[in-house]
Amino acid sequence: MPRIVSFVLVAALLAPLVGATQDAPPSFLGEPDAPRIAALRNAEITDVKKGKGGRSLGFQITLADGTRGYFKPKQTFSAAHWYSEVAAYYLDRELRLGRVPPTTGRKLDWSILAKAAGTDDRVDELGIAPDGTIKGAFIWWIPEPLKRLRMGRKWERWIRIQKTLPITPYQRPVDYRADLNRRPGVREATDPSRPLAKNPDTAERPAELSDLILFDYLTQNVDRWGGDFTNVRTRGLGGPLIYLDNGAGFWLGEQRLGLMEARLKALQRFRRATIEAVRALDVGALAERMRSDPLAPVLNDKQLDGLRQRRQAVLDHVEALIARYGEAPVLPW
Numbered sequence: 036m037p038r039i040v041s042f043v044l045v046a047a048l049l050a051p052l053v054g055a056t057q058d059a060p061p062s063f064l065g066e067p068d069a070p071r072i073a074a075l076r077n078a079e080i081t082d083v084k085k086g087k088g089g090r091s092l093g094f095q096i097t098l099a100d101g102t103r104g105y106f107k108p109k110q111t112f113s114a115a116h117w118y119s120e121v122a123a124y125y126l127d128r129e130l131r132l133g134r135v136p137p138t139t140g141r142k143l144d145w146s147i148l149a150k151a152a153g154t155d156d157r158v159d160e161l162g163i164a165p166d167g168t169i170k171g172a173f174i175w176w177i178p179e180p181l182k183r184l185r186m187g188r189k190w191e192r193w194i195r196i197q198k199t200l201p202i203t204p205y206q207r208p209v210d211y212r213a214d215l216n217r218r219p220g221v222r223e224a225t226d227p228s229r230p231l232a233k234n235p236d237t238a239e240r241p242a243e244l245s246d247l248i249l250f251d252y253l254t255q256n257v258d259r260w261g262g263d264f265t266n267v268r269t270r271g272l273g274g275p276l277i278y279l280d281n282g283a284g285f286w287l288g289e290q291r292l293g294l295m296e297a298r299l300k301a302l303q304r305f306r307r308a309t310i311e312a313v314r315a316l317d318v319g320a321l322a323e324r325m326r327s328d329p330l331a332p333v334l335n336d337k338q339l340d341g342l343r344q345r346r347q348a349v350l351d352h353v354e355a356l357i358a359r360y361g362e363a364p365v366l367p368w
């Protein structure tokens with residue numbers, strides 16, 4: 036075979052492989068999603084326990100193949116949006132962050148959950164349909180202990196070029212507002228006796244936190260901060276940062292909340308690959324992917340349009356920072 040023909044042949048054979056590596060299958064911290072998603076969608080339920088530790092009513096479920104998951108059903112409590120959990124998963128994979136545990140929409144018969152719920156008051160808040168089914172986000176259960184990352188006061192300097200802000204937006208909405216309107220003599224919501232942040236516990240931590248803030252801005256998740264860092268957790272002590280509890284996002288009303296804008300503005304240092312992924316994010320393609328979810332479409336047109344607006348706001352913010360400080364300090368990672 037002439038050399039040029041064999042070269043073309045080899046190149047043609049390799050092309051799909053190269054494509055496959057560039058287009059790596061969705062995974063959570065490098066572990067492929069496919070078998071977990073398949074189990075969460077289809078496997079039979081063998082055990083149900085009521086969840087602990089959250090405001091919303093959730094269920095810890097074991098499936099026939101041994102896979103475990105946390106089911107967060109549709110409920111009226113304002114910060115518990117099952118669709119936000121599901122959309123956060125698809126967005127995370129679209130951006131190739133791999134920090135949200137595998138998640139799918141699933142509809143269950145309420146009769147499967149009723150016994151575990153017992154007489155819990157929050158049953159009244161659940162969105163059980165007239166046909167006795169209930170929709171929800173089914174999230175793969177992370178087996179390792181999830182450790183709170185308590186960074187200490189003024190950790191924000193890790194993710195800023197300028198010095199820390201007098202009032203951090205990375206706290207509960209009520210505490211942030213209280214601090215903004217604080218009169219002299221009234222105590223700060225951020226306990227001033229708390230230890231000051233030292234160096235990050237791992238070299239990657241500042242970049243991981245930057246990604247998290249950016250991600251929460253895109254999903255419009257207002258509920259990451261406060262509560263003694265209960266929603267800022269690592270997979271095992273000193274392990275990678277994960278994004279758990281993404282239910283308080285994708286609001287149906289205002290698409291650019293003041294507090295979230297403040298959280299974006301305070302963020303001044305970014306991972307280059309993440310900004311490239313945001314630039315490459317095609318919200319239409321994301322919507323198309325979400326159409327494969329059992330509870331599609333997951334987000335409505337207004338929510339998708341809000342995401343488009345926030346994507347653009349991130350890119351504008353980064354561009355303005357680069358114009359002011361140059362690329363090196365803005366994209367250090």
Ligand SMILES: Nc1ncnc2c1ncn2[C@@H]1O[C@H](COP(=O)(O)OP(=O)(O)O)[C@@H](O)[C@H]1O
Binds near residue numbers: 115
């Ligand atoms: N996928 C999961 N893997 C491991 N633990 C989980 C998972 N989902 C929830 N949990 C545990 O259940 C608690 C409550 O879940 P969370 O999503 O925070 O609910 P809420 O929205 O009610 O706050 C979490 O703090 C965590 O301890």
Ligand SMILES: [Mg+2]
Binds near residue numbers: 265266280
């Ligand atoms: Mg929680």
